[in-house]
Amino acid sequence: GAGVSQSPSNKVTEKGKDVELRCDPISGHTALYWYRQRLGQGLEFLIYFQGNSAPDKSGLPSDRFSAERTGESVSTLTIQRTQQEDSAVYLCASSPPRGGSNEKLFFGSGTQLSVL
Amino acid sequence: GEDVEQSLFLSVREGDSSVINCTYTDSSSTYLYWYKQEPGAGLQLLTYIFSNMDMKQDQRLTVLLNKKDKHLSLRIADTQTGDSAIYFCAENTGRRALTFGSGTRLQVQP
Numbered sequence: 346g347a348g349v350s351q352s353p354s355n356k357v358t359e360k361g362k363d364v365e366l367r368c369d370p371i372s373g374h375t376a377l378y379w380y381r382q383r384l385g386q387g388l389e390f391l392i393y394f395q396g397n398s399a400p401d402k403s404g405l406p407s408d409r410f411s412a413e414r415t416g417e418s419v420s421t422l423t424i425q426r427t428q429q430e431d432s433a434v435y436l437c438a439s440s441p442p443r444g445g446s447n448e449k450l451f452f453g454s455g456t457q458l459s460v461l
Numbered sequence: 462g463e464d465v466e467q468s469l470f471l472s473v474r475e476g477d478s479s480v481i482n483c484t485y486t487d488s489s490s491t492y493l494y495w496y497k498q499e500p501g502a503g504l505q506l507l508t509y510i511f512s513n514m515d516m517k518q519d520q521r522l523t524v525l526l527n528k529k530d531k532h533l534s535l536r537i538a539d540t541q542t543g544d545s546a547i548y549f550c551a552e553n554t555g556r557r558a559l560t561f562g563s564g565t566r567l568q569v570q571p
Contacts, residue, residue, distance in 0.1 A: 349503070378558055378559075386563060386564075387562055387563030387564050388504075388549065388561040388564075390561075403557075436503055438504075447491075447492050447553070448553050450506065452504040453503050454501070454503045
């Protein structure tokens, strides 16, 4: 596809269960980001992958959250032992190799996670 | 602090101009961006400005940058109902992932 694809679009889970969210970036994009957006709030940075560099995990809120990316392709965000406060839209974005430091993000439409 | 700040809500009448304001945090930010989020969708890049510029115009959109005050604004001329959305500013310091503001919800009344 032409854009960033995220799956599933909606996920309802029970408290304590693990969930896995998937992001397919635009082909050729070296950078990939995960953000969280709680209802009515702004974007909260979670994790950032740039090429083969070590990921910036500084935004992960707890050790229940982890993410992987294989090369410059698919990424998965895993949340273990989900809690109700994890309910949010999880947005993935990718960006092409930088022209200078201009980093233009292309966002997917997100995964709406609801923890009951 | 680390927060990029925006007012939460703006309501305008169709045909009027809208001005959405943002205060960012890092004086070394190289690029500043405006993104638009429509209901149920991800964010879409609207426009951006390089830090050595103080104004950029793109059709109905005008971006103003005041580096001294670390203030960024987005003016939408002749606002239409289709402009109703949440608008996010973001800063790029080149050292970490883009930092987004909390978003301004623009409501356009017919």
